[in-house]
Amino acid sequence: MIEVNGLTRRFKQTLAVDDLTFVVPSGRITGFLGSNGAGKTTTMRLILGLDRPTAGQATVGGRPYRSLERPLTHVGALLDATAVQGGRRAEQHLRWLAASNGLSARRVGGLLDLVGLSDAAGKRIGGFSLGMKQRLGIAAALLGDPGTLLLDEPVNGLDPEGIRWTRQLLRSLAAEGRTVLVSSHLMSEMALTADHLIVIGRGRLLADAPIAELVRPGTSLEDVFMDLVSEGREEAPERDEGARERRGAVQDMRHSGVRGGHGQR
Amino acid sequence: MDTVNAEWIKLRTLRSTWWTMGIAVFVALVLTALGAGAVISRWDPGHAPDQAAMGIVVAVYVGVILAQLPLGMLGVMTISGEHASGMIDATHVATPARSRVLLAKAVVLAGAAVVASLLIAVPGYLYGRVVAAEFNPSALPGEAWPVIAGGTLMIVATTLLGLALGALLRNGAAAMAALMAIILLVPFVARMLPGGEWGNYLLPTYPALQLIGQVPAIMPGWVAFTVLGCWAVIPLGIAALAGRR
Numbered sequence: 001m002i003e004v005n006g007l008t009r010r011f012k013q014t015l016a017v018d019d020l021t022f023v024v025p026s027g028r029i030t031g032f033l034g035s036n037g038a039g040k041t042t043t044m045r046l047i048l049g050l051d052r053p054t055a056g057q058a059t060v061g062g063r064p065y066r067s068l069e070r071p072l073t074h075v076g077a078l079l080d081a082t083a084v085q086g087g088r089r090a091e092q093h094l095r096w097l098a099a100s101n102g103l104s105a106r107r108v109g110g111l112l113d114l115v116g117l118s119d120a121a122g123k124r125i126g127g128f129s130l131g132m133k134q135r136l137g138i139a140a141a142l143l144g145d146p147g148t149l150l151l152d153e154p155v156n157g158l159d160p161e162g163i164r165w166t167r168q169l170l171r172s173l174a175a176e177g178r179t180v181l182v183s184s185h186l187m188s189e190m191a192l193t194a195d196h197l198i199v200i201g202r203g204r205l206l207a208d209a210p211i212a213e214l215v216r217p218g219t220s221l222e223d224v225f226m227d228l229v230s231e232g233r234e235e236a237p238e239r240d241e242g243a244r245e246r247r248g249a250v251q252d253m254r255h256s257g258v259r260g261g262h263g264q265r
Numbered sequence: 266m267d268t269v270n271a272e273w274i275k276l277r278t279l280r281s282t283w284w285t286m287g288i289a290v291f292v293a294l295v296l297t298a299l300g301a302g303a304v305i306s307r308w309d310p311g312h313a314p315d316q317a318a319m320g321i322v323v324a325v326y327v328g329v330i331l332a333q334l335p336l337g338m339l340g341v342m343t344i345s346g347e348h349a350s351g352m353i354d355a356t357h358v359a360t361p362a363r364s365r366v367l368l369a370k371a372v373v374l375a376g377a378a379v380v381a382s383l384l385i386a387v388p389g390y391l392y393g394r395v396v397a398a399e400f401n402p403s404a405l406p407g408e409a410w411p412v413i414a415g416g417t418l419m420i421v422a423t424t425l426l427g428l429a430l431g432a433l434l435r436n437g438a439a440a441m442a443a444l445m446a447i448i449l450l451v452p453f454v455a456r457m458l459p460g461g462e463w464g465n466y467l468l469p470t471y472p473a474l475q476l477i478g479q480v481p482a483i484m485p486g487w488v489a490f491t492v493l494g495c496w497a498v499i500p501l502g503i504a505a506l507a508g509r510r
Contacts, residue, residue: 049361050354066361077358083351085279092278100271100359140355 001025001179002047002148006056009042009203016042018203019056024181026147029174031194031211032183035229039203040183041079044152048077060148072101076141077150081133081157086126090117090136093125097140111139116165130157138166148179155189167193191221199225201232268360268369276373281342286377289335290384297328297389305397317400321393322409326416326477328389329382333423336378337444340427343370345437364505367432371425371501378424382417411486415476418490422469422497423448429500433507469496 002024009017017039024030034040045051047058049065057064060075068074084093094108112121115135120128125136134157141149151170155163170193174180184190190197190211197214199207206228207214215221276282301324308320344367347353360366394402426447430440452470455461465471472489474480484492 045354048358050357068361071361072359075358079354079358080351083354085346085350085352087279087281088275089278092274096271096274096278097355097359099274100267100356102267 001062002058002060002150002181003062004043004047004056004058007043007046007053007058008055009039009046009051010054015203017046017053020200020203020205021056022198022205022208024179024198026179027174027177028195029170029180029182029193031190031197032181032200033185033187033190033197033225034183034200036185038200040200041152042203043200044077044079044150044181044183047150048075048079050079070101070103070144072097072103072144072146074144074146075148075150076144076146077152078134078137078141078154079150079152081137081154082130084125084133084136087124089122089124090128091121093136094140094143097143101144103144107143107145111142114142115139131159131162134158134166135162138169146178149173149181151180151182153184154182155184155186163189187220187222187225191215197221199228201229204232206232268365269372271359272366272369272373276343276377279346281346282339282377285335285339285342286381289332289339290381292335293328293332293385294388296331297325297385298392300324300327301389301393302396305393305400308397308400312400314401314403315406317397317402318404318406319409319412321390321397321402322405322412323478324393325386325389326412327479329385329416330419330473330477332381332385333420334445334448336381336420337423337427337448338441339377340374340424340429341431341437341440341444343374344428344431345435345440348431348435349437363508367428367501367505367508370428374424374428375421378421379417382420386413386416412477415473415486415489415493418493418497419469419473419476422473422493425497426469426500429504432504433500467492469493 004020004022004024007017007020008015020039020043032040032043042051043058046053047060047065059065060068065071065075088096090112091108094111095105098105098108109118109121112118115138117132117135117139120132125133128136134154138151138154141151149170155166158166167189170180170182174195182193184193194211196210197207198205211221214224301321304320304324308317312320344353347356356366357363360369423444427440427444430443431437434440434443447468448470452465452468455464455468458464466484469492471480472484472492475482475484476486476489476493
């Protein structure tokens with residue numbers, strides 16, 4: 001379980017993350033949605049202790065990330081799959097990660113197999129496509145058999161087969177009772193993958209609800225998202241009847257537990 | 266221990282490590298052989314066995330010091346390469362204690378520097394003994410040990426200073442420029458300034474050269490060791506403190 005409480009991060013003039021509070025429970029896939037620059041990656045970095053919050057806190061299984069012993073056995077993270085040194089071979093990359101947490105290197109071969117990289121195990125990462133790097137990143141995240149997974153845009157660069165494979169993998173991981181937080185800006189993919197959605201805009205929480213509640217029949221996740229984001233910007237122009245109706249739906253959900261972008265209405 | 270193990274895997278799985286080490290050792294060995302040959306050929310026939318052994322050890326450690334810049338570069342790249350690629354995040358996710366990561370890198374690099382120095386010194390020494398065979402050099406006279414220790418400490422200090430500068434500046438080119446300034450440029454410029462020699466005594470180069478008998482001994486040996494040791498440890502300590510965000 002991931003708990004984020006009043007989490008705030010200010011970079012000079014901008015509030016990248018603004019008083020975020022949410023819980024990511026285990027056993028389901030929680031989608032983390034937001035436009036570019038909404039604060040998704042910053043939030044994930046704060047959860048992982050890569051950055052210090054200005055205020056508030058984030059915990060994984062009740063403990064701040066930095067206090068975890070052998071953290072890879074608790075949390076698997078994929079932030080930026082391209083942030084690897086190209087000179088190393090895939091299998092060597094996983095071996096140093098395993099060693100850093102005292103994990104047996106025996107899992108490495110099996111994991112490369114699982115993500116479909118066994119043929120590329122001895123190849124240098126520098127020659128990998130983005131999709132192959134994503135698969136390597138997923139293998140790295142699973143190295144410590146963690147109970148919690150944090151994946152930032154894991155399907156970027158994957159082919160349709162890879163996207164489906166990732167979706168099925170995430171489903172099975174959640175079904176095993178793990179906590180899965182996955183960010184994306186691909187609405188159609190999120191609609192297919194996630195059970196629950198957390199939507200943020202400009203660092204603030206816009207929605208936190210089951211996907212079935214957010215996306216009513218006849219609407220698409222994309223429509224709902226656009227409405228939430230435009231409300232978050234407090235522009236809220238009434239474009240057409242459809243938009244008003246959809247916003248109505250979103251407002252209904254607010255009453256049923258969706259925390260609103262600017263609450264007082 | 267796990268962190269040291271991980272850093273050791275990282276260091277040895279990059280080709281740049283082997284290129285840097287290989288070139289450093291090869292160039293230093295060639296120059297050591299040439300230098301030792303030239304020095305020994307000028308000896309007068311009355312050279313005593315102890316003197317001859319000492320002359321070989323000094324010539325060899327002048328060669329070892331030639332490898333310090335490539336090793337310093339290895340120190341820089343060990344951390345700046347991770348900042349450039351972004352892999353430093355994976356490192357910190359795996360090991361949240363940043364000072365532990367820096368310390369593990371320092372341990373592995375210090376080991377690499379000592380090994381590099383031995384790869385130059387041992388063959389260089391054996392070669393020197395062959396060239397100087399007519400003088401019957403003794404094995405290792407007592408006064409050779411400060412030279413060996415001083416030359417080894419110099420190469421370790423430069424490597425760790427490179428690591429510290431890489432960690433502080435997070436940019437390979439900037440860190441390398443700073444390292445060269447401290448090791449080469451500032452000592453050279455300071456010599457030309459009034460009172461500058463005093464500054465030089467506090468920089469790493471003068472004490473190291475004094476320990477291997479290349480400049481007049483103006484400070485006690487233990488002071489020279491302390492100054493060098495400080496250059497190995499204090500910048501790293503500053504980098505560790507700066508990394509605690």
